[in-house]
Amino acid sequence: MDKSLDRKLAAIHANPNCREFILADAKDADMAFGIGAPGLSPEAHSGELRLRTLEEYREQMRLITRQGLVDIMLMSASSNYALTIRERLFENSHVTPAIRANDTTDVHLARGASYTESPSRPFRSASLDHAQCGHLDCAPEERTLGANLGLYSVTFNNDLSHDTATLERFHEFRVEAERKGxxxxxxxxxxxxxxxxxxxxxxxxINDMIARMLAGVAPAGRPVFLKMVYHGPKAMEELFRYDPHLVIGILGGSAGTTFDAFQLLADAQKHGAKVALFGRKINSAENQLAFVQFLRLIVDGVINPTDAVKAYHAVLGKLGIRPHRPLEEDLKAQATTMSYGGTSTSVVVPAKPEPAPPAPTPAVAVAPAKEAHACQCHSHHHAPEPVPATRAAEPAPHSISNGQASSNGFPTFSDGLPDFSRMDVVQRLAYHRQRLGLGR
Incomplete structure (x- = not known):
């Protein structure tokens, strides 16, 4: 099945000013935190510490993938084997599976560990063959069975010996990756x-290190996009102006408030980012599916961050879910760390965002008319609206669909918006082709 990631990257390279935006859920934290990666269980009570299980963690991956609003699901190699290779979760999905391809020592966060106090060292647990086919020495025809996309991480500390070792290992990885496709x-x-x-x-x-390290890499060995800390408008715009085809993505960092996540996303997009990978921000949300839905609504220009926080709380109320903090607190900005270990940069999003239009009726975001773009990347795109649901597991986005294909070639709700849950492979392809202005 065609993947939305590939279509969006093509649209961005065709017109770097296109509003097309890639969202990723980063569920690879078991390669950092270990048992604590899945986060607290919603069944935990005051004074208790009950963590989700690995299976519960993977169930969230399944639900978010089936929801269809993210473009990438980033996992550990072991989760990739379970979901991509064994279960074939992504076979009929436009979501692209990906693995964390290396795990440098600054993400080794076992309880009681002190590894993050030393300069990061390159290290890689994952095998590319395991990611692609589940065993060593994949046959050529097997390399498409699993994930064929990975995150490779580097950490520079302005230390000659450590940083050159990081670059050497990065070179070795690129060589292997290119040979294995x-x-x-x-x-x-x-x-x-x-x-x-x-x-x-x-x-x-950081900008100079990125430009410098990739200057020596031909297109065949370059990354499909970047993931980095959002250092503010000036730094983001500088990198975007330097090379608009160096697709820039931001990392989410620690959970923070809901406003932190929503405003960070909006700010980064405004100043040149085309990708966001949110791990802890999604995983710590009261309802991950509703949270992801608002991320998509924000990048599609349907709702502003402040109104999104209010509407998100309204959805939680309708679902009977108690929010982590009162609405007035959740609308505040707080410092959030941008490293796994919490030892590096902290970012505070603006406490007073630019004036926004009046808030929509709580729990319902009405999509305004979209301005056409030259690349047609959003000229036909309508995002689902968040509306209260009857089940806490997955909020229903719209009124009930009749399940029939519309004249556009895909199922829609009564309000004309696409019903992703009822689309088959052909209908999803028709929807995305129309959204990108590619025709049938």
């Missing part, structure tokens, strides 16, 4: 050691 996106963390670079020049240091 494995695509990757590049994550560039800020230094995990305090004062490695002066704070006032850190954004420029």
């Amino acid at each position: 494995f695509r990757y996106f590049l994550e560039v963390f800020d230094p995990n050691i305090a004062n490695a670079v002066a704070p006032e020049v850190l954004p420029g240091y």
Whole structure:
């Protein structure tokens, strides 16, 4: 099945100013936190610490993939084997499976561990063959059975010996990936050691390191996009102006408030980002499916961050889910760390965003008319609207669909918006072709 990631990347390269935006759910934290990766169970009570199980973690991956609003599901190699290879979860989905292809020491966060106090060292647990086919030495025809996309992470600490080792291992990975036809996106963390670079020049240091390290890489070995800390408008625009085809993505960092997540997404998109990978922000949400739905509504220009927080709380209320914090607190900005270990850059999103239009009726976001773009990337796109649901597991996005294909070639709700849950492979393809202005 055609993947939305590939279509969106093609649209972005055709017109870097296109509003097309890629969302990823990062469910690879078991390669960092271990048993704590799935997060607290919703069944935990005051004074208790009950963590979700690995199976519960993977069930959230299934639900979000089936929801169809993200473009990438990032997993550990073991989860990829379970869901991609064994269960064939992504076979009839436009969502692209991906693995964390390496796990540098600054993400080794076992309880009681102190690895993050030392400069990051390159390390890789995952095998590309395991990602692609589930065993070593894949036959050529087997390499499409599993994930064929991975996240490769580097952390620079302005330390000659450590940073050159990082670059050498990155080179080795690129060679293997190119020979095996494995695509990757590049994550560039800020230094995990305090004062490695002066704070006032850190954004420029990271931008220069990215440009410098990729200058020696021909297109066949370059990442499909970047994942990095959002250092603010100036740094983001500088990198975007330098090379608009270097598709820039942001990482979410620690959970923070709902406003932190929504405003960070809107700000980064405004200043040049085309991708967002949110892991802990999604995984810590009271209802992950509703949270993801609002992320998509924000990047599609349907709702602003402040109104999205209010509407999200309204949805939680309709579902009978108690929010982590009162609405007035959830509308505030707070500092969120941008590394796994919490030892590097902290980012605070603007406490007072730009004036927004009046809020829509709580729990219902009405899509305004979209301005046509030259690339036609959004000229036919209508995102689902969040509306209260009867089940806490997955909020129903719209009024009931009749399940029949409309004249557009795909099932719609009574209000004319697409019903992703009832689309088959052919209908999803028809929807995305129309959305991108490609015809049938």
